Each structure stands twice: as C-alpha cells, then as structure tokens.
Amino acid sequence: MPSSALTAAHPLKDVTTSDSALRRFLHGLPGVDAVGLEGRAASLGTRSIKTTAKAYAIDLAISMVDLTTLEGADTPGKVRALGAKAAKPDPTDRTTPATAAVCVYPDMVAVAKEAVAGSDVKVASVATSFPAGRAPLTIKLADVREAVAAGADEIDMVIDRGAFLAGRYLKVYDEIAAVREACGTSARLKVIFETGELSTYDNIRRASWLGMLAGADFIKTSTGKVAVNATPANTLLMLEAVRDFRAQTGVQVGVKPAGGIRTSKDAIKFLVLVNETAGDDWLDNHWFRFGASSLLNDLLMQRQKLATGRYSGPDYVTVD
DSSP: OOOOSOOTTOTTGGGGSSHHHHHHHHHTSOOOOHHHHHHHHHHHTTOOOOHHHHHHHHHHHHHTEEEEOOOTTOOHHHHHHHHHHHHOSOTTOTTSOOOSEEEEOGGGHHHHHHHTTTSSOEEEEEESSTTTOOSOHHHHHHHHHHHHHTTOSEEEEEOOHHHHHTTOHHHHHHHHHHHHHHHTTTOEEEEEOOHHHHOSHHHHHHHHHHHHHTTOSEEEOOOSOSSSOOOHHHHHHHHHHHHHHHHHHSOOOEEEOBSSOOSHHHHHHHHHHHHHHTOGGGOSTTTBOEEESSHHHHHHHHHHHHHHSSOOOGGGSOOO
C-alpha cells in the first residue's frame, strides 16, 4: 500500500513544521565517513558467492529489474517488445522469473500496460519533467496524474536538485508530498535524487531522509542520464538510511539503484550490500529494484550458463 507524508502520529512529524526545523534536523544527521563508507562497500563487493547461492541471486536479481526504455526515439513497438520480454525474459525457459516492472515515459504507459496484461509485471513511469525536473509544480503534477490515469502502478519522480543544493529543503519536501498525493492510492512513488549531482555523501544522506519524511515508497539513486549514477557506496548509504528510518518510525522504504549496473557480478554485489546492511526484509522486489536496460541480458546469459554449462553469448538473448 502506498505510504503518505507524515501523519500527526508520526514520531518525526515536528521536523517538517518549518524550513528551519527541517534544516536543523537534516544538518543534525551524523556526518558521513567517506573513507569508511567506500571501504565497507568495496569490502562487501569481494564476497565469494557459491554456485547454488549464485543461481538464487541471479533469479532474485531478474525479479528486481525495472526494465527501462527512456529514449526520445521510443516507439509503441519497442515498448510492446520490452513488455513481452519483461513478462517472459527467456521464452525457452518458463522457470525464468518475470522482471518487476517496465519503466517508460508517461505517453507510453497505456502501451506498456497492454503489453504486460495478464502478468505480475508492474508499469512504472518517470514523471515530474524527467530527467531535469525543471518545470513548474503544476506541470509536474499534471505529468504524474496523466501517467496514473493511463494505468501506471509506480511513479519515478525527480527532485528539484537546484532547490535542494540551495538549501530550500521545505520546497523539495512540499513537492514530494504533493506528488505523493497526486499518485493517489494506486501508485507507489520512487523519489530520484540524482546522486551524481548532489556532490557529497552528506547531501545524499540528507536527501534520503528528506524523501522518506515526505512519503517516498522508494528512494532511487539516479536517472541514468548523468555521468555518475548508482555506485556501491551511494547505494550502501541509502540502505543505511532506510534501515535507520524504519528503526525510528516503523515505516519501511525501498531502494532503487539505477544507471551503470550492467553485469550479473555487479547485481550480486548490490544484493550483498542489501543483505548485509538493511537485511533480508529488503531482499524482495517490493523493496529493492534495479533500474536497468542492459543488465537483464547478462543475467539471462549467466543463468543459461549455470543451467547448461555453456556460455550462450549475446546472440541468444534479444537486443532491446
């Protein structure tokens, strides 16, 4: 069930009553030890995964993929093909799990919805003037409402990074809360920070808490449209944030790293981060996703290799 912005009973409700209170709370969060964070992320990435566990991890990763196409040249045919692939990633092997969702622009939601009909695959849509987020709030909310009306199960919004970096935290909070309301009760909300533009780990921690306070169902690293997207370190930091937020409030929030995760080896490293940081409550596609376009093909090739002992190669999977 989608969450909502803070209720009167929420233990942190007082921190959003004014800009100064919100600033005081966000800047009062513990500072991030960058060396320690990066060292722990690198250390967890070296864990050895045995064959049985690897097979489980690959299937879990497939089930967590938001199969994504966000290009100006997207066509209904491409979106239909992507939807078919999301529902049946490997038509030759019915034991292959479906992906979590297909992620498209708002004008392609109805096409995607039709393409995944009869499956458990969700339709996610980027909104709020993705990827820059440079538009009036009225336009952003109209963008969201159009996508939800077309059948979107999930909305991926971008925050106003300019407002955040200028310290206008309450403006960012109010926008997220307004988008959460526009999603209604039928769509979950993923809040994208564009971590590559936030510059510091302290800012990523603050953005994570800000998004969760405003009612995010997921916090998401990036759009995939800038030079620096998901990294083990920034994802680890966000996993710590959702873990600590649940400990304080009882509210569980998901995490979605997006952009730059292309191989099975990468995906498994991220799953280790989830397990070792937030715990196995997050090892489920209701609470963890990969935003990706090319990752699925490598997962499928590695899955085929484990099943047959032979590496099939890229010719044995569809090109998106």
